[in-house]
Amino acid sequence: MKLARIFITVLLLATAGNLHAQLPVKKVLTLSVAKRIAEAAEAEAKKRGSTVVIAVVDDGGYLLVLHRLDDTQVASVEVGIGKARTAAIFRRPSKVFEEQVKSGRVAALALPGATPLQGGVPIMYEGKVIGAIGVSGNTPQEDEEIAIAGAAVTENAIKQ
Numbered sequence: 368m369k370l371a372r373i374f375i376t377v378l379l380l381a382t383a384g385n386l387h388a389q390l391p392v393k394k395v396l397t398l399s400v401a402k403r404i405a406e407a408a409e410a411e412a413k414k415r416g417s418t419v420v421i422a423v424v425d426d427g428g429y430l431l432v433l434h435r436l437d438d439t440q441v442a443s444v445e446v447g448i449g450k451a452r453t454a455a456i457f458r459r460p461s462k463v464f465e466e467q468v469k470s471g472r473v474a475a476l477a478l479p480g481a482t483p484l485q486g487g488v489p490i491m492y493e494g495k496v497i498g499a500i501g502v503s504g505n506t507p508q509e510d511e512e513i514a515i516a517g518a519a520v521t522e523n524a525i526k527q
Contacts, residue, residue, distance in 0.1 A: 395425065395497060396423075396425050396490060396492075396498035398431055401423040402423075404490065404500055404517045404518060404524060405434050408434075408500060408517025409421055409434050409436065409517075410516075412436060412502070415509065415513070417509060418436050418438045418440075418505070419436055419439055419447070419503060419505055419510065419513060420433065420439055420448075420502065420503050421433070421435075421436075421447065421502050422444075422447040423499070423517070424448070424451040424499050424500075425455070425498045426499075427456070428451070428452035428453075428456045428480065428499070433448070436504075439504045443503040443504040444503075447504070450487030450502070451487050451499045452499070452501070453482045453499075454500070455496065456480055460485075460511070461482060461484055461485060461487030461488075461501070462485040462486075468483050482501075484507065486502045486514055487499055487502075488501075488511065488515055490518050492522070500518050501514060
């Protein structure tokens with residue numbers, strides 16, 4: 368009986384070590400990096416004279432940072448968050464879903480949590496989506512360009 372307990376204990380310890388080694392390491396978007404991304408997007412928006420909302424979310428689509436530039440329409444708050452959330456949870460730009468709807472795939476409108484409007488862009492690090500940025504308030508193309516400008520600083524923001 369004592370030998371069986373020792374064997375089980377050794378087996379459990381060996382298995383625990385293997386389980387630990389098999390767990391993936393997940394990179395997460397920190398608040399400080401999310402702020403830098405939003406600030407970069409805000410700088411781009413101001414350079415253009417744009418009035419937009421900038422939303423940065425984590426990889427689950429939950430809001431980390433929200434910037435509403437002066438004189439931006441209030442309706443853009445929820446739209447910007449929706450664009451960011453869409454890019455985060457579906458791991459692709461929200462523009463993909465807008466294009467699907469435009470091409471006749473109206474079923475994309477029924478996807479839970481999807482805002483099929485251009486302007487949401489995934490935030491990538493080491494080939495993985497760690498969050499997303501959504502911009503709303505101007506033309507779809509301009510919203511996306513501002514979001515891309517924000518997402519483009521991710522690597523540098525992480526290294527700071």
